[in-house]
Amino acid sequence: MPEERPTRWWATTGFRITLLHLALTLLGTLLLAGIGFWASSRFAVQQIQAEIERDAGVLLNAGRLGGPTSIALSIEARIAADRSGTQYFLLSGPDGGRIAGNLAAAPRSPGWATMGLDAATDDSVLLALGTPLPAGHFLLVGRDLAPVRELEARLLGAAGWVGGAALLLALAGGLVIGRSVVRRAAQMERALAEVEQGRLATRLAARPGGDEFDRLARRVNATLDRLADTMAALRQVTDDIAHDLRTPLTRLRQRLESLEGKEAEAAVAECDRILEIFAALLRIAQIESGARRSAFAGVDLTAVMETVAELYASAAAERGQRLETDLAPGVAMQGDRELLAQMLANLVENAIRHGREGGRVQLALRPGPEITVTDDGPGIPDADKPLVFRRFHRLDAARSSQGAGLGLALVAAVAELHGLAVALEDASATSPPGLRVRLRG
């Protein structure tokens, strides 16, 4: 699996949790503040209404006993006693003129009303109760709503502070939770990446008891144990097969060797072929298991390629081919020298076998590393290019081939183990196109 791009911070679960947390906190705070505001303000208005009704009741009582004059006296006394300056009264006669009170003129509508004072001098708003009296008189009792407005302002201020603090706390909490989620997830991801790289012994950290992450980690660990068991069993089977089949085959081969004659010789050769296919399959299986990676060391690729080129130079010469090398000096990589040498040998052998007689085989190495092996043979049709790395795949006719068809499968396995990408290309636009195998680190 290719390396994943690092997760953007806004795409993390932690960030999403924080965001959700914030939104919910904000909503909750708003709701709470709204309800509190509404209830408090309503309560304060009701208080004022109750006071107005009480005042009006007292004045009406005085009116019933002593008529408008008594009301007027009582009003004057109240106004004189009102230190807060929030009480307003108006007793008007049948002609609408003022008899008593500290209000100028006011609409003579019965029941509750809100009204402004003289807009030019005062921006206060009054809540007032109008009551018609016998003989065309009209009593208006009012209170300034300023204390309610002040209460509302204070409530809004308090809600702002509380809301702000709650948001900050929510943000901090969300970040803490989010960070811990992201950290644990990242730990798991790192451990599993190790496993993916072939280090099957890696396990996730899991506290006994613990939260859902610990439970998840334990579950993943159990799965990895199982996987390791399965792979160990597979290796055991492989070893058993190797031992149980190769030993009798070896014996058979030895017996055949002690016989004389062409048939015996052919039988030995057949035996060798069986053993060779068998060995190649086991080798590929072992490479693919990734177990070999633990033995990686620095390999001087330039030197390995020189050796392989030198080894095959005379074999190429026998087919009248030139084996040309263009090797950058001192190119090294982490790997398994033996496997890399075999991979290169397979590629060169292939190129020599399929290249034109009297033609040339080119071997190149660039830092990176980038290895190319090029021949001038019939090449491989585009449709078949993806197929040749499969086990036992052999192209017929055009590439008159010998061998078990495992050569390129082994190349693919070794390349994969070393993280090298393999590409097949036509070497030239002319016919025959030839073949270039490109391995890129």
Next chain:
Amino acid sequence: MRILLVEDDAGTAAEVARGLTGAGHLVNHVPDGRAGLMEAIGGGYDLLVVDRMLPNLDGLGLVRALRAAGVATPTLMLTARAGLGDRVEGLDAGADDYLAKPFAFAELLARVHALGRRPALNAEPSVLRVADLEMDLLRRSVTRAGQRIELQPREFRLLEVLLRQAGRVVTRNMLLEQVWDIHFDPRTSVVETHISRLRAKLGEPTLIHTLRGAGYVARPPDA
């Protein structure tokens, strides 16, 4: 030579013992690891051939224990495992050479002979000779009948390996290992082509002889 064969597979053991006896050696066979270790420590053998997978004590353990006990008898380890790291593991444990099953008997015999006569390190000769061919390892020069022959470094190494074992068979695989450090069989006739080149440079009559199905041997032309 007195050879101890530690091998649990009776069939393989019988074949190998028959072959080695046929080549003039005294062979004693033990089928399990622990008995093999006891025998190897006390038996005064010239060479041990030890299978890697053995009952009671495996080949690696046997060689390790043997080396720990101060017994330096040359040891050839055999294995049926396809394991890639096995060779290194075997050599690390103290084996002197390593041969994977299946092997041609000729290959085993060649390696047994090479091991049995491995000279002590301080007795390394500096000049190797076969007939009128002389190779000076210090001056890195090769002459035949007094005539200097120019060799590429790899050809020099190839000739050196053959001459060190002069008179004895050196197999294709032994050459690949010792000259090119290549530990797999490339199947094609790469070694043969190098030998032909070397032969051509060394001139007639040839001193490097091909033994069909076995390998090569450096010896005087009349032998």
